[in-house]
Amino acid sequence: xxxITIGEAARRTGVSxxxxxxxxxxGLLPPATRSEAGYRHYDDSDLHTLRFVRRAxxxxxxxxxxADLLALWxxxxxxxxxxxAIAEQQIADLRRRITELEGMARTLEHLAESCCGDERPxxxxxxxxxxxxxxxxxxxxxxxxxxxxxxxxxx
Amino acid sequence: xxxITIGEAARRTGVSxxxxxxxxxxGLLPPATRSEAGYRHYDDSDLHTLRFVRRAxxxxxxxxxxADLLALWxxxxxxxxxxxAIAEQQIADLRRRITELEGMARTLEHLAESCCGDERPxxxxxxxxxxxxxxxxxxxxxxxxxxxxxxxxxx
DNA sequence: GATGGGGGTTCCCATCATGGGAAGGTCAAG
DNA sequence: CTTGACCTTCCCATGATGGGAACCCCCATC
Numbered sequence: 030x031x032x033i034t035i036g037e038a039a040r041r042t043g044v045s046x047x048x049x050x051x052x053x054x055x056g057l058l059p060p061a062t063r064s065e066a067g068y069r070h071y072d073d074s075d076l077h078t079l080r081f082v083r084r085a086x087x088x089x090x091x092x093x094x095x096a097d098l099l100a101l102w103x104x105x106x107x108x109x110x111x112x113x114a115i116a117e118q119q120i121a122d123l124r125r126r127i128t129e130l131e132g133m134a135r136t137l138e139h140l141a142e143s144c145c146g147d148e149r150p151x152x153x154x155x156x157x158x159x160x161x162x163x164x165x166x167x168x169x170x171x172x173x174x175x176x177x178x179x180x181x182x183x184x
Numbered sequence: 185x186x187x188i189t190i191g192e193a194a195r196r197t198g199v200s201x202x203x204x205x206x207x208x209x210x211g212l213l214p215p216a217t218r219s220e221a222g223y224r225h226y227d228d229s230d231l232h233t234l235r236f237v238r239r240a241x242x243x244x245x246x247x248x249x250x251a252d253l254l255a256l257w258x259x260x261x262x263x264x265x266x267x268x269a270i271a272e273q274q275i276a277d278l279r280r281r282i283t284e285l286e287g288m289a290r291t292l293e294h295l296a297e298s299c300c301g302d303e304r305p306x307x308x309x310x311x312x313x314x315x316x317x318x319x320x321x322x323x324x325x326x327x328x329x330x331x332x333x334x335x336x337x338x339x
Numbered sequence: 340g341a342t343g344g345g346g347g348t349t350c351c352c353a354t355c356a357t358g359g360g361a362a363g364g365t366c367a368a369g
Numbered sequence: 370c371t372t373g374a375c376c377t378t379c380c381c382a383t384g385a386t387g388g389g390a391a392c393c394c395c396c397a398t399c
Contacts (some may be wrong), residue, residue, distance in 0.1 A: 084313050089288040102310050112309050113301030133244040134278040144270030155257050158239050158284040
């Protein structure tokens, strides 16, 4: 009953059709059932899963982590400890990234404060950037979770 | 004088040789002078520029923004207002991203707190993810600046 | 003078999650 | 039967970065 197409599923769950296909292709989701013509069909249970994925993405979980969460969700006998561990890893990732961004923001705020920002050329911001003695800043190779949709272009 | 190779320039500035080449290829940096054999050579002025770029990256500026900053840096008569505007845009981007991450972290912290995390299957975290009525969360198309090196794999 | 090792050079590929778009098949309404 | 909305697959782009192959160059040592 109530077998809907991918476009309708996208509308109802907030996951784009493109992403639904991609999640299927990469194994996050099992292959959808198909109509005779090859159209994917989704039922209420599929929609539920899609909303689960969507919610997890909104909380910043990587697709890899979501795969783990889905497996735990499906296993009704799982210990909650596993889920909590994933969530805490995610919290740690988020906190680490926040700290990093916070450091950048604070430095820039200090610099911007001391720059009068008028037509004169004196500029403490450029002076800082051009200063030789900044800490070698250990090239951060410590990775975190995914951070969707970076790029330029503002609201 | 003191014309050094790309590897040495990388060591001295903290910008990898790969990235130096890439910055040149994409136009952020002008083409380096070459030896007869085709090796890139860098002088003190180039190193200074590379450190400028490095510092700006550490402050989270996108390569696009750095191109603007470099142009302003080279123009000794520029008004500081332009620089300040770029910095403030960057601060706004950073703050927006921090707010977004902070929201995710707080939600997860609440959920994790209420999850006992033992061998029992009851799990408020999964319950939340599986809940139907989460706000449609306007698919964020509001982009920010670059956030380097995402991926999995922790410290 | 040959050899070896540590550089350089270019080029391609992968990341991560996402969108854009082309080319072609399907379906329901007019 | 046409039209238009929708589906299918496939390729490409994003941003900044690393990995690696295949090849060239330079210097020092045997």
